[in-house]
Amino acid sequence: MILLIAFALFFAWGWLRARRAGGRTADRLRYGLIHGLAAVLVIYVVATLGDWQGFFN
Numbered sequence: 001m002i003l004l005i006a007f008a009l010f011f012a013w014g015w016l017r018a019r020r021a022g023g024r025t026a027d028r029l030r031y032g033l034i035h036g037l038a039a040v041l042v043i044y045v046v047a048t049l050g051d052w053q054g055f056f057n
Contacts, residue, residue, distance in 0.1 A: 003040050011036035 014035030018028040050056040 003043060006043055007036040007040045010039035 011032040014031035014033070015028045017035075018031035021027075023031065047056065
């Protein structure tokens with residue numbers, strides 16, 4: 001659930017950045033997807049490595 005919320009927030013942030021830069025719909029979708037997926041990937045990696053190393057147990 002947290003990953004879904006993070007994706008939505010960062011997707012919106014990327015969408016707004018592209019909109020301010022004058023991007024059209026394809027640019028907005030691309031920026032949104034890149035920002036959303038990058039954020040989810042970072043959160044997932046940190047949580048997985050932290051759990052594996054025993055940091056979050």
